[in-house]
Amino acid sequence: MSEITELFINKFIIYLLVLVRMTSLFVISPVFGRQNMPSYLKVGLAVFSTFTIAPLFGNVAIEYTSLIDFSIIVFKEFLVGVIIGFVSYMVFAAMFVAGQMIDAQIGFGMVNVLDPQSNIQVPLVGNFLYIFAILVFLLVDGHHILFSALVKSYNVVPINSFLLTESLVNNLVTVFVETFSIALKIGFPIIAAVLISEVALGILSRTVPQMNVFIVGLPMKIALGLLALLLIMPGFSNTLDYLFERMFAYISIIIQSMAKG
Template identity: 45%
Template sequence: MNIFIDLILNRYQLFLLILVRTSGIFVFSPFFSSQNIPNTMKIGLSFTISLLLTTALTEIPNFTNDAMVFLIIKELMVGIIIGFISYAFFSTFYVMGQIIDMKIGFGMANVIDPQNRVQVPLMGNFYYILAFLVLLTINGHHTVIKALIDSYKFIPIGSFKYTQETINLLINTLAKSFAIGFKLSTPIVAVILITDIVLGIMSRTIPQMNVFVVGMPLKIVIGLIIISISMPIFYGVINGVFDEIIIDIYKFLKI
């Protein structure tokens, strides 16, 4: 224990900068930013990771106390951007669920997300929780920690520069998350569209049938059936989204 205390006292500046970058990831990352995890556990985990990284880094950068404020801002930005990229791709499932909800009739039914304490779509919350569980199953949170460790190889302490390439990467990340969410919802949207066309034809051929009474529960049933059938495919979809997270994180680090 005394060894770690002496290490922190001797390298307190380096430890503080590493702790700031680690904390930045914990602000936005899907797993580490969860409100279900106690704050004491988050603080303890970030402290432990920072302590291990402090012992692992052999090259200590030269900086003065006057430059610490700017270095802290830079390190915090690196951590926040890494966490933001991972969260942006996970918001794909909210986009997907929102589109599905509007088509099958759940558009007015929102639930409270205990992680972010906001109202989210019903199916979006379902897909997000399922993706969250798969992320833990495949040890995706370990990959985020590995990306944090590798970030010091590509972006040493104090060398981060907020360039136009970084801005373009973040914009493209958001654009891809919306595009992926729309593509994932396309099969259900197509089936519901065909159902609407069939109901429109039936209303013309059978005027006595009340389409509004029959159509709403029919679209809900058909939508739930398609969702159930597509569940085995969803595991591969989550792996694809997670691969996009890793690709964009390392793309940012190499920039």
């Protein structure tokens, strides 16, 4: 009876740790982490995934000597899922940063909308770019690839094998820095168009001093900015495909750096 009890407890611990890693993906990931996604759907998906994946581990012994050691193991599993979700969210965070820069240039700096995921005010254009990125992400089955990456992470980072290595920290910083680079590249065409209009208005104000440049310039910058946004949209989906490929490549690199320096 003691062997059966020990086997049952070991199985329960394995299922619990797998559930923790699966659930942690829903904290910050771009699709699963949204607060307007029903909680019962998140829990149901996490439990279903756990019962699908956990039997593949067989009789893996989880060694710990105290409750503190077990809590550390749980925290490690939680970190694996959160870090993968964090890396996947960086591309979408770049949409908000780009939108903030664009809004500041075209005159929408004071116009914000509520983001249901983070419950904060986000830029108008940034929210539009974010929703468009989510649609493209779903169209290319990015949520399937993201979920598959978490499942495959067990091949590189088994249970209780997470390491906070120097390469992991460096890669996370690289992803964070590249977020701003991506945002600048996305917003650059619109910012450049508005900057040219500013130069033109400056020349016009010197040529025709009687013209009120502020009254003419504000609607002109809005119209020019929206027109430039409309012109870049056909190629924006291709840009997103490239960014998603980079994102999945970074996720693979991050997972590798969790296991070794």
